[in-house]
Structure formats: C-alpha cells, structure tokens
Amino acid sequence: MSENAAEPVPPRPPGTIRVGSIGGVDVLVTTSWFLVAALISYLVAPRIEQVEPGLGVWKYVAGVVFAMVLYGSVLLHEVSHALMARRYGYPVASITLHFLGGMTAIEGESRRPRHEFFIAVVGPITSLVVGGAALALWFVTPDGLLRVAVEGLAGANLLVGVLNLVPGLPLDGGRVLKSAVWGATGNPHRGTIVAGWGGRVTAIAVLAWPLVLMSVFAVDPDLVDYLLVFVLAMFLWTGATAAMTHARLRQRLPSLVARPLARRTLTVPEDLPLAEAVRRAQEAHAGSIVTVTSSGTPLGIVNEAALLATPEERRPWLTTSMVARSIEQGLTLPADIAGEELVVALSRRPAEEYLLVESDGTIHGVLTTADVDRAFREGGH
Known part of the structure; x- marks a missing residue:
C-alpha cells in the first residue's frame, strides 16, 4: 500500500x-x-x-x-x-x-x-x-x-x-467467536455466519431487559430504558445481518476473475475519425476501443456511453480521442487480478472501464464495471 x-x-x-x-x-x-x-x-x-x-x-x-x-x-x-x-x-x-x-x-x-x-x-x-x-x-x-x-x-x-x-457480531466478542470457528474449521465465512447468529440471539435477549428489571430487580423501566433497549437491539440485529450478508457475498468472490471478463480490444491512433474506429472495431468483432500513441502506448479508453450518445452523422468529423477517457492512475489493472483484490481496486478508483494489461505491459483487453456486476450477480461465471 x-x-x-x-x-x-x-x-x-x-x-x-x-x-x-x-x-x-x-x-x-x-x-x-x-x-x-x-x-x-x-x-x-x-x-x-x-x-x-x-x-x-x-x-x-x-x-x-x-x-x-x-x-x-x-x-x-x-x-x-x-x-x-x-x-x-x-x-x-x-x-x-x-x-x-x-x-x-x-x-x-x-x-x-x-x-x-x-x-x-x-x-x-x-x-x-x-x-x-x-x-x-x-x-x-x-x-x-x-x-x-x-x-x-x-x-x-x-x-x-x-x-x-458477548459472542455476537458486531460486538468484539463476535469477532473473537468468528476467529475461534475460523481456526477450528479453516473457513472464515462459516465463522462470520456463526458469530452473526450470536449477534441476532443477543439482540433478542436485549429486548428482554425490561422484563429482567421488573422481575429480578423489582424496578419499573421508564421510557428511556425502553428506548435504549430498542436502539441497542436494532444495532445488534442490523450489524449481525449485514456481517452475514457480507460473508455470503465474499464466498462468491474467488470465482470473480478479470481475465475472462475482458472485452476484445482494438487499438487505434487518437486522431483517427470516430466513424472509422467504430467500423474497424465491428470488423474485428472488438467490444472496446483504446487510443494509443504511434509507439503503442495506451492513452485512453473509449467510453461506451459517450460513443452511443454521439449521433452517427457526427462521428466522421470527430476524433476517437473526443469520446475516450484518459488512462489515469488506477485505471490500469493486471489481467490476472481476481476476487477481493479486484473488488477493492474497482472501489478505490471508480470508473466505467479499466485497461487490463499482461505482466509484460501488453494490452489484454478492457474490463467494464457493468460486466463485473453482471458476473457477480451470476455467481462469477
């Protein structure tokens, strides 16, 4: 980092x-x-x-x-x-x-x-x-x-x-329980699920606190007691539920790999007319266009939304660079990036398209967040 x-x-x-x-x-x-x-x-x-x-x-x-x-x-x-x-x-x-x-x-x-x-x-x-x-x-x-x-x-x-x-998420004791289950089973997701259920049980137990005050301590709970109990129980229940949902989603991350999701890419000079770039991409069955220098250095990624919003009659008069986003820091990712590392990279530098490159710097293709989202919803396949 x-x-x-x-x-x-x-x-x-x-x-x-x-x-x-x-x-x-x-x-x-x-x-x-x-x-x-x-x-x-x-x-x-x-x-x-x-x-x-x-x-x-x-x-x-x-x-x-x-x-x-x-x-x-x-x-x-x-x-x-x-x-x-x-x-x-x-x-x-x-x-x-x-x-x-x-x-x-x-x-x-x-x-x-x-x-x-x-x-x-x-x-x-x-x-x-x-x-x-x-x-x-x-x-x-x-x-x-x-x-x-x-x-x-x-x-x-x-x-x-x-x-x-107390052994229930989102409390620290819940994370201690998670670590114990994780250590015993080798599965961190299972640890989160067990600790999440611990948090839900704790939330329900907290709601019984006014009854404890009355039956054990002979104290009549007031409005503040009821309010605090409700807020604390909601905090525990929602925190535990969020942790369990996150764990289930993380189980699907290992199958999320950038390389097979990449779109075939056509490289063109940045001053090439947009209409010609689109024609060449269609001819090559490419799903994305990247502008490059005369030496082949990537400069920008054609934004699909901007391209579709450009009327066809105007495309012959516009250069491809007019609808391309400059490749800034964070928009170039290794072609083999996958799982949590991929999700973290996308969240750190939000964009619609990313350039995937091989270890030797050659272009592998373009990754779009729309394709990643679709693959994630389908389980990464």
Whole structure:
C-alpha cells in the first residue's frame, strides 16, 4: 500500500466532523454524538446535584464534561484496535465516535484467525483495564465531582468491556467467536455466519431487559430504558445481518476473475475519425476501443456511453480521442487480478472501464464495471 499517498483521498462519511488525528488516522465524531452527550448530561445531572447541591444549570455543563471524558475512554478502546491492526499490516482509514460508542475502519479482511482474534480482543481488554484503574482510583478519590467522574468512568468501562465480549457480531466478542470457528474449521465465512447468529440471539435477549428489571430487580423501566433497549437491539440485529450478508457475498468472490471478463480490444491512433474506429472495431468483432500513441502506448479508453450518445452523422468529423477517457492512475489493472483484490481496486478508483494489461505491459483487453456486476450477480461465471 505504498502508493496510498498518490491515491484519491476518500471522502469523509456524511454526518461526521473531523476533530483531529492520531498517528495519521482521522478521528471523526458523528453529529449524533451531540445528542448522546446531551442525554448523558441529563441522566447524570441528578447525581451531580446530589454531590454538589446548588449548581443550577452548571450541573448540565458538568454532565457534558463527563460525557467527553467517557468518550475519551471509548477513543482509547478504538485506538487499541487501530494499533493492533497496524501491527499486523492492515491500513486503518479512520476512527469514528458515534451514538453507541465507536468504530475503527480497518481496510481489508483479516488474513489469519489469530489476527482477527487479537485485533478484536484488545478493545475490551483496554476498556477493562481503564475501568479497573478508575475503580482503584475511586477508593482514594475524595468526595465530590471528581469522584463522581471516576465512579462513572469505572462503571462504564467495566460494563463496555464485559458487554463487548458477548459472542455476537458486531460486538468484539463476535469477532473473537468468528476467529475461534475460523481456526477450528479453516473457513472464515462459516465463522462470520456463526458469530452473526450470536449477534441476532443477543439482540433478542436485549429486548428482554425490561422484563429482567421488573422481575429480578423489582424496578419499573421508564421510557428511556425502553428506548435504549430498542436502539441497542436494532444495532445488534442490523450489524449481525449485514456481517452475514457480507460473508455470503465474499464466498462468491474467488470465482470473480478479470481475465475472462475482458472485452476484445482494438487499438487505434487518437486522431483517427470516430466513424472509422467504430467500423474497424465491428470488423474485428472488438467490444472496446483504446487510443494509443504511434509507439503503442495506451492513452485512453473509449467510453461506451459517450460513443452511443454521439449521433452517427457526427462521428466522421470527430476524433476517437473526443469520446475516450484518459488512462489515469488506477485505471490500469493486471489481467490476472481476481476476487477481493479486484473488488477493492474497482472501489478505490471508480470508473466505467479499466485497461487490463499482461505482466509484460501488453494490452489484454478492457474490463467494464457493468460486466463485473453482471458476473457477480451470476455467481462469477
């Protein structure tokens, strides 16, 4: 991935704000974070009022500060994922803090079960360590707002650490389960399916939490309890379902090979009249046209949509280069590219046509995204 600096910078996800970077990794905050910060401030305000009576509106300000400290520990959790991923050679695109915690965008799938295991488990371990350290500090912290912050930090991180070890995707514990099944069966897709079902079961179990409050703790759940349970269950169910769908799609990737999908290509001078280029292509039964220099160096790929949109009566008066897209970086791919590598290459540099070349630099043909999509829908055949 040494060419990343020369590649287009991916756009920031909508609804996010960049607040900085850690080790070159962008740290993003979703706009929903401000909602959760306000909610946390509202929920901890009574406890702050109990410890420091008479603060008035400042108790809510203290609540917002507590929310920032809490999400600082969430950031540590995500940074640990990022550092472990980088240790194994996986690029990290960004870290995003959102309504339900955080997410580390790691590029590519784990290559080995142990990579999956350690990248996943380091996050909950970090939360448990932070929670344990805060718990130890609680015993030596004097009464007051600082002690409230320390006890909240301890409770939240211990809870996050334990819950994240629940064996169901999209939780870290789900990735740990995936790595175990993967290691036992040698099949990463089977591991994802098993961990996905674990996430679905967990989502259903979360919905039963209000019943647990009433029957076990004799506490009547309020509207906030029902709302949080519903949001968390939906997050788990949709995350697990998305992971399972992605795994099923990835099973079809190995059969997706660029070489047999390439269209036969005709090379022509860039100043050749378009009508003549089309005539020659039809005569040669070529499905694509590439413009080249006098020495044979590829310059551009004729865009099919632009060609079809050009009236036939105008084609004799236009040069072929007028409807060709320049072959920029990322539009030339090796003819043997296949599977996930092919999909990643297409997503990194979106276009309608790509030039496939052999190892010696000769042109093999032109690959279109329409043909790739069609082959993928048909199972890669």
